[in-house]
Amino acid sequence: MRFEAYPGRGPRVYLETYGCQMNVADSELVTAVLRRAGYVSADRPDDADVILLNTCAIREHAEERVLGRLSYLYRYKSARPEVRLGLLGCMAQHNRAALVEKAWYLDLVAGPDAYRRLPEMIGAAGFDPQVDVRLDRAETYADIPAAHAEGVRAYVTAMRGCDKFCAFCVVPYVRGRERSVPPNAIMREISDLAARGVREVMLLGQTVNAYHFDEVDFGALLRKIARIDGIARIRFTSPHPSDMTDSLIDAMATEPKVQPYVHLPLQSGSDRILKAMERGYTVDEYLALVAKLRRAIPSLAMSTDIIVGFHGEDDCDFRATLDVMSKVRYDGAYTFKYSLRENTRAFKLGDTVSEDEKQRRLGEVIALQEETSLARNLALIGQTFPVLVEGPARRGEGMLAGKTPQFKTAAFPASEGIGAGDIVDARVISATGHSLTCTRA
Ligand code: 5AD
Numbered sequence: 001m002r003f004e005a006y007p008g009r010g011p012r013v014y015l016e017t018y019g020c021q022m023n024v025a026d027s028e029l030v031t032a033v034l035r036r037a038g039y040v041s042a043d044r045p046d047d048a049d050v051i052l053l054n055t056c057a058i059r060e061h062a063e064e065r066v067l068g069r070l071s072y073l074y075r076y077k078s079a080r081p082e083v084r085l086g087l088l089g090c091m092a093q094h095n096r097a098a099l100v101e102k103a104w105y106l107d108l109v110a111g112p113d114a115y116r117r118l119p120e121m122i123g124a125a126g127f128d129p130q131v132d133v134r135l136d137r138a139e140t141y142a143d144i145p146a147a148h149a150e151g152v153r154a155y156v157t158a159m160r161g162c163d164k165f166c167a168f169c170v171v172p173y174v175r176g177r178e179r180s181v182p183p184n185a186i187m188r189e190i191s192d193l194a195a196r197g198v199r200e201v202m203l204l205g206q207t208v209n210a211y212h213f214d215e216v217d218f219g220a221l222l223r224k225i226a227r228i229d230g231i232a233r234i235r236f237t238s239p240h241p242s243d244m245t246d247s248l249i250d251a252m253a254t255e256p257k258v259q260p261y262v263h264l265p266l267q268s269g270s271d272r273i274l275k276a277m278e279r280g281y282t283v284d285e286y287l288a289l290v291a292k293l294r295r296a297i298p299s300l301a302m303s304t305d306i307i308v309g310f311h312g313e314d315d316c317d318f319r320a321t322l323d324v325m326s327k328v329r330y331d332g333a334y335t336f337k338y339s340l341r342e343n344t345r346a347f348k349l350g351d352t353v354s355e356d357e358k359q360r361r362l363g364e365v366i367a368l369q370e371e372t373s374l375a376r377n378l379a380l381i382g383q384t385f386p387v388l389v390e391g392p393a394r395r396g397e398g399m400l401a402g403k404t405p406q407f408k409t410a411a412f413p414a415s416e417g418i419g420a421g422d423i424v425d426a427r428v429i430s431a432t433g434h435s436l437t438c439t440r441a
């Protein structure tokens with residue numbers, strides 16, 4: 001496609017994002033790469049010249065959703081054959097052959113390390129379909145400032161890829177080896193964000209606390225970022241239990257800007273299953289870590305990821321997961337039915353738990369978590385928290401909402417002179433499992 005055909009404005013790109021926060025951050029990177037090359041963003045596919053989907057491959061369901069959406073978007077290309085349709089991200093990398101077969105009309109398939117070349121690829125896609133799924137163990141895009149969305153919170157990529165190879169997970173295959181963004185690039189990006197009024201940064205990485213660059217480990221990185229004026233709150237996700245070092249715990253405990261919330265994926269509460277998952281810790285080690293974190297940071301909130309129905313999980317293993325959840329009493333949990341993924345170590349083991357049984361176990365896990373989340377939030381009634389205001393609350397006129405340090409959504413009545421970016425003290429008057437209703441303290 002020759003874009004000189006659009007005098008006076010660049011070609012328009014519509015980009016849709018699926019999956020985790022890393023993908024949200026990657027889409028901001030892709031937007032930056034394309035803007036540099038003269039493209040402009042489109043809000044809708046209707047009048048876009050290029051339609052891109054940034055995709056997730058973590059579970060089969062995620063892939064199915066994207067395939068459904070792709071076939072829907074294909075109609076824009078049928079109506080206007082000059083439209084270029086492309087698929088980016090983890091699915092592009094995961095099963096290219098099956099993808100190209102199912103979505104034969106794709107003009108462009110680009111994996112997570114190919115984004116620098118997107119402008120060339122889109123340009124050439126008019127002549128031949130373009131595929132670039134090479135992984136590059138050095139690519140961090142450190143020199144490209146992402147096109148961050150507006151808001152009080154910004155996502156900043158600290159590291160890319162994963163070296164853990166949990167038996168169920170495609171991430172190491174689709175995102176490649178672990179690599180950290182140089183600290184000076186992170187500092188520059190966050191200083192720019194602070195200058196634009198951003199108050200909170202969320203550092204991202206598939207195993208973000210495995211961050212290390214020369215002598216700078218993740219704890220040291222947090223301390224450096226805490227020195228940036230204007231940034232009031234620092235968060236990170238997702239850490240791996242095996243990389244929760246003393247340096248990191250110490251930074252969380254002593255650096256006031258680092259917020260008291262951690263997402264600590266458990267996956268299973270059975271040692272046998274954890275071993276088969278190759279998670280690298282036992283239940284006792286995990287519980288000892290939880291105790292250590294809570295000793296160091298008494299106000300800490302904690303969430304987790306749970307997979308039910310992994311290969312070989314029997315009722316006893318499943319009960320063990322419920323047992324650990326009852327012991328830890330998480331503030332929240334993301335719960336998943338095991339999804340067999342090609343290329344992973346567990347793929348050849350196959351599925352041993354029926355879909356119905358997975359669904360039943362998932363229901364139990366969710367019910368237990370809802371009960372715990374509610375009980376934990378009700379226990380906060382009467383307490384006061386500093387809330388970083390994000391904007392109007394979703395649920396009602398005249399209310400503002402934001403997050404407490406523990407990353408709980410808190411809503412309170414709006415008042416003159418208070419707006420996004422302010423930190424106000426709010427006292428909890430009622431709670432559900434998902435949010436807190438407050439008055440100004
Ligand atoms: N099946 C189900 N859940 C998975 N996750 C990763 N791979 C799979 C899979 N094959 C979950 C894990 C991980 C989260 C991001 O997704 O719980 O922590």
Ligand code: SF4
Pocket residue numbers: 162163164165166169170171172206207240
């Ligand atoms: Fe996947 Fe395990 Fe890496 Fe997390 S740590 S991205 S679950 S392989």
